[in-house]
Amino acid sequence: MSMLSIHRRAALGLIGGLAAACAGIFSTVPAKADSTVTLWSWRTEDEAAMRRIFDAFEAKTPGIKVNIQFTPDADYQNRLSTALRGGRGPDIAQLKAYGELQPFVDAGYLDALDDSVPELKNMADAALGGARGRTDGKVYGVPYSVPMMGVFYNQDIFAAQGIEIPKTYKDFVAACDRLKAAGITPIATGGANGSAWELEIGVGVVGPTVYGPGFYDEMMAGKATFEDPRYVAALKRFAELKPYFPDGFAGIDYTTATQQFIGGKAAMFLGGSFENGSFKAQNPKLKFSIFPFPTDDAGAKLYTSAFSDGSYGLVSESASKEAATKVLGFMASAEFAQMFADELGWPPARTDVTVKDPVLAQMMEMSKNSTPYLTLVGFRWQSPTASSVLQSEIIDMVEGNIAPEKLAADMQAAVATWFKPKQ
Amino acid sequence: MTNLRRKSSLKRTQQRMAVLFILPALAVYALFVLYPLAMSLWGSFFIWKGLRMVEFAGLSNFSRLFVFPSGARLYGALWHNTAWFFGIMVFQNGIGLLFAWLLFLRDKGAAFFQSVFFFPAVLSPVIVGALWRLLLAPGGVAEWALNGLGLHQGSLTVLGNSHTALGMLIAVDAWNWMGLPVLIYTAGLRQISGQIFEAAKLDGAGNARMLLSIALPLLMPAIGTLTTLSFINTFNQFDIVYVMQGVQGNPSYSTDTLVTYFYRLAFGAEGAVGITDIGLALALGTMLFLILSIGTLMMLRFFDRRTVQL
Numbered sequence: 152m153s154m155l156s157i158h159r160r161a162a163l164g165l166i167g168g169l170a171a172a173c174a175g176i177f178s179t180v181p182a183k184a185d186s187t188v189t190l191w192s193w194r195t196e197d198e199a200a201m202r203r204i205f206d207a208f209e210a211k212t213p214g215i216k217v218n219i220q221f222t223p224d225a226d227y228q229n230r231l232s233t234a235l236r237g238g239r240g241p242d243i244a245q246l247k248a249y250g251e252l253q254p255f256v257d258a259g260y261l262d263a264l265d266d267s268v269p270e271l272k273n274m275a276d277a278a279l280g281g282a283r284g285r286t287d288g289k290v291y292g293v294p295y296s297v298p299m300m301g302v303f304y305n306q307d308i309f310a311a312q313g314i315e316i317p318k319t320y321k322d323f324v325a326a327c328d329r330l331k332a333a334g335i336t337p338i339a340t341g342g343a344n345g346s347a348w349e350l351e352i353g354v355g356v357v358g359p360t361v362y363g364p365g366f367y368d369e370m371m372a373g374k375a376t377f378e379d380p381r382y383v384a385a386l387k388r389f390a391e392l393k394p395y396f397p398d399g400f401a402g403i404d405y406t407t408a409t410q411q412f413i414g415g416k417a418a419m420f421l422g423g424s425f426e427n428g429s430f431k432a433q434n435p436k437l438k439f440s441i442f443p444f445p446t447d448d449a450g451a452k453l454y455t456s457a458f459s460d461g462s463y464g465l466v467s468e469s470a471s472k473e474a475a476t477k478v479l480g481f482m483a484s485a486e487f488a489q490m491f492a493d494e495l496g497w498p499p500a501r502t503d504v505t506v507k508d509p510v511l512a513q514m515m516e517m518s519k520n521s522t523p524y525l526t527l528v529g530f531r532w533q534s535p536t537a538s539s540v541l542q543s544e545i546i547d548m549v550e551g552n553i554a555p556e557k558l559a560a561d562m563q564a565a566v567a568t569w570f571k572p573k574q
Numbered sequence: 575m576t577n578l579r580r581k582s583s584l585k586r587t588q589q590r591m592a593v594l595f596i597l598p599a600l601a602v603y604a605l606f607v608l609y610p611l612a613m614s615l616w617g618s619f620f621i622w623k624g625l626r627m628v629e630f631a632g633l634s635n636f637s638r639l640f641v642f643p644s645g646a647r648l649y650g651a652l653w654h655n656t657a658w659f660f661g662i663m664v665f666q667n668g669i670g671l672l673f674a675w676l677l678f679l680r681d682k683g684a685a686f687f688q689s690v691f692f693f694p695a696v697l698s699p700v701i702v703g704a705l706w707r708l709l710l711a712p713g714g715v716a717e718w719a720l721n722g723l724g725l726h727q728g729s730l731t732v733l734g735n736s737h738t739a740l741g742m743l744i745a746v747d748a749w750n751w752m753g754l755p756v757l758i759y760t761a762g763l764r765q766i767s768g769q770i771f772e773a774a775k776l777d778g779a780g781n782a783r784m785l786l787s788i789a790l791p792l793l794m795p796a797i798g799t800l801t802t803l804s805f806i807n808t809f810n811q812f813d814i815v816y817v818m819q820g821v822q823g824n825p826s827y828s829t830d831t832l833v834t835y836f837y838r839l840a841f842g843a844e845g846a847v848g849i850t851d852i853g854l855a856l857a858l859g860t861m862l863f864l865i866l867s868i869g870t871l872m873m874l875r876f877f878d879r880r881t882v883q884l
Contacts (some may be wrong), residue, residue: 229841232625241869250849251842257623281795344707346822399712401825407711534851535643539843540824546825548734553826565643 187216188475189241190463193227196429200494207490208481215474231551235260235466242469243478246292247461248281250532255464256284256291260264262465266475270483277521278500280528281459292462293483293501295491296425299457299518300356303412303420304429306438312418316442318449320360327395330418337395339417341403347542349405350549353421354389354541355456355524360446364454364522370529374574377537377563379558386548387556393549399487401546413437424514425460428496440510443517445481447491458528459500490501618700618856625852635857640650644854651832654740654823658831659808661744662751667800669748670755671793673784677756678763688760692753699750706746707733733818736828742843743814743829750814751807755800762796763789791882800879802870810839832862 173175192201197222205217220241221229228247233257246252246261251345255261263284264271271279271290275297282292302448304316312333315536317323327337342350359366362381369375375382397403414433417508420426421444429438430459443453469475481487489498492506498514530537542572547553586867599752618635620627639648673691675682687801695704710733717730766789774784790797812833815823821837839855 236625254623254625254850257625280667343711343731343824345818345822345824346819347822347824399717399731399734401734402710402712402729402731403734404711475630530718531849534839534843534849536843536849538839543822544826546734550735552736568643 152414160446186474187218187472188243188471190217190219190243190245191227191241192219192221192245193224193230194245195223197495204487204490204494208478208492212477212481215477217251217478229324235468238468240468242466242471242475243463244466246282246462246464248294248461249528250536252282252291252462253285253532257286260467262467262472262513263287263291264293264465264479265290267465268293268483269478270480272482273485273503274500275502277297277457277518277523280523282462282464282528285532290465293479294459294462295531296460296480296497296500297457297518298424298460298498299354299455299514300421300423300524301354301441301443301514301517301519302439303422303426303439303441305415305418306440308415308418314418317445323445327392331395332502336397336411336417338392338397338419338421339408339411340396340421341405342399342542342546343402344404346405347545348399348538349408350389350423350545351526351538351541354385354545355468355526356421356425356444357389357392358382358385359454359456359522360444364365364452364520365522367523367525367529370525372571377559383555383559386558389548390551390555401550409433412439424450424498424511427508427510427514431496433499441513441517443520453515453517454520454522456524457518458524459496460477464532516526530566530570533569536563536566536567540565581749613854615860618853618860620853622804622850622852628863631853635853636861638854639857647827647830647835648832648858651823651828651830651835654829655831656745656810657740658811659805661741661746662804662808663801665745666748666751667755667797667804671759673752674759674763675781675789677760678783686762688753688756691756694750695753697750700817702746702750703814706742706749707818710742713730734825736826737823739819740829743818746818747808747811754785754803758796758800759793762793763857766792769809791880794877794881798873798881801877802873805869805873806866809862809869832858836862840857 194201198219199221205219209216221517221573228251231240231244232254235244235258240260240266244261246255271293274294278294278297279290282290282294284291308330309315312329312335313566314326314329315322317326323429330337340349340353342348346553362379362385366375366379366381369379370377393400396415397408408420408424409422409430410418411417413430413444415437424441430439443455463479465472465475465479488501489504491499492499492504492508492511496511498518499513502515508513526537526541541558544553544558548555548558595724615867617627619631619633621629621631621634638644670691673687697705710730711717712729712731714730717726718724720730721728732742770788770792771784774788779787810833811831815829815831815834816837819829820824821834822843823834836855836858839851839858842850
């Protein structure tokens with residue numbers, strides 16, 4: 152997950168970047184035989200799992216070897232663009248989604264995959280949307296995951312306090328009050344020290360239940376703006392939760408917040424599906440699952456924000472395109488999606504998988520009712536992004552120093568400098 | 575006559591040799607300093623798409639820098655850097671001078687205290703930032719100590735508060751480099767002839783009078799050096815903000831500096847790594863270069879005129 156590791160590695164980034172830059176000099180040797188496919192990824196934490204997946208592929212496909220190379224996320228984008236510019240890139244590159252993909256498409260570094268990877272037809276548009284070129288609408292990468300967002304909760308705490316999964320917003324607040332009375336932090340969240348992206352995700356969890364699933368299309372068509380009362384109401388609802396956030400909320404960062412949840416000190420965590428694997432890895436004894444944030448009416452369909460995390464694309468200057476296309480075909484297959492879900496616990500890009508992990512199964516159920524993660528899918532295309540304003544001002548909004556209306560107006564003013572609605 | 579001519583031709587050969595010897599260093603300097611500097615200046619006149627120069631844009635990057643949405647960021651950052659500079663002048667160099675004076679007056683143990691003051695300066699600002707981030711976090715040592723002393727109640731959120739965050743970072747930076755003014759000022763004070771202070775004492779000057787009327791004017795070269803260095807360092811401030819508040823200078827851009835803003839333009843903001851505006855970044859870089867060069871020249875001149883010779 153790109154956002155996740157950028158911030159977790161913020162401090163390590165500079166050091167890692169230097170190391171990676173040095174490594175880069177030696178690792179871009181052209182493939183020896185045309186059957187070795189070089190693949191670059193920023194998911195350093197997935198190294199072992201990815202190796203196992205491609206070992207299985209190599210065993211079944213004689214003649215093709217996949218050489219996976221990892222660069223820490225903080226440095227990845229710069230390393231990749233420098234390498235592609237110098238014609239020394241990999242055969243297959245992991246690519247960011249939406250606006251961050253476009254510079255590579257515009258520069259002509261990538262091949263469109265619509266015809267060469269037929270399996271793409273079996274993927275939902277939520278997955279493919281992040282890999283499309285903005286001007287030609289072609290697909291430039293094989294997506295691997297569609298993360299969504301929700302309320303992670305500690306099942307042991309809920310059982311001990313006699314709390315059921317809340318059906319309405321009122322139930323949710325009542326549950327928080329009961330937890331607070333019992334001396335348990337109801338919701339762990341925090342965005343200090345440059346980790347405010349976590350609070351943006353909080354708005355992604357709460358938002359769709361307030362502004363509704365059709366709001367994204369209205370925004371894209373120019374029929375609504377961030378100053379719309381529905382979006383302001385979503386921000387307000389997020390700020391309303393402040394009494395249930397950790398003590399000293401303004402000074403709590405993402406890492407501390409996750410530790411509060413993982414350590415059982417907090418009952419809930421507003422987060423993205425990519426937390427599933429890391430929560431499990433950090434505390435295998437933690438019994439947790441996820442539910443969608445409730446709305447005011449019981450029985451209303453509950454919507455969650457979802458987005459495409461990224462994709463794997465074919466580099467135009469690759470010397471072994473035929474083999475690389477075969478590898479991409481495998482990465483688009485149901486078989487890969489199944490292994491991906493089993494190994495990593497993330498929602499894969501394809502839905503035709505059998506999920507063994509109950510948390511992941513619940514997530515995939517939730518993502519049936521999803522709406523695009525507004526600030527990322529819709530407005531992270533040019534600078535200043537809506538996200539940059541939201542991340543900057545959200546702590547002050549929750550603390551009551553900035554009115555939600557002002558934050559919404561600042562977001563709108565920022566994106567209005569470049570955003571053109573679809574006609 | 576011939577002797578003279580030979581001498582001058584020898585001199586000429588020597589000069590030629592000197593140029594030859596300097597050439598490699600000059601080439602390295604030109605390649606790694608002048609060339610990138612010229613290129614970034616040149617690039618600031620172009621529209622960029624990703625990492626490629628696309629089209630000549632004249633001064634449009636520079637005019638874009640001062641209007642919405644960049645203007646608010648630029649003026650905010652400029653103000654924060656200026657506040658940072660004055661904060662460092664008062665809390666680092668001012669207090670550093672007092673410490674140096676006290677150490678100078680009381681010679682015993684001076685070397686020991688000098689190294690104590692200098693100790694944080696051997697740590698990288700990245701480490702110092704990470705350390706103070708932990709100390710100042712809610713539930714951290716600073717909160718515990720302040721609450722224990724009855725000076726504060728509840729959680730300490732100074733880094734998450736847009737009114738206090740910048741002040742905290744300046745204080746951490748001052749703590750980090752406090753040893754430098756102490757070191758430079760004590761060295762400067764030791765260079766002043768002891769007879770001057772003795773004469774002043776005989777005339778009935780107290781410690782404060784000696785500091786203000788004798789030590790300060792004679793320390794002008796040291797003060798000038800420190801002020802100029804502090805000016806350059808504070809206007810290039812990046813690491814502490816990056817480590818403690820992230821590259822956006824959160825919360826609400828309250829700790830944003832010119833270089834963190836440059837970084838966002840050139841390398842992308844949080845959660846949007848690939849979205850850059852290199853033309854604007856280079857225009858900002860050029861501006862920063864001008865501010866620093868002109869400011870430094872003016873400061874050097876200013877202090878040069880005030881240097882007292884005895």
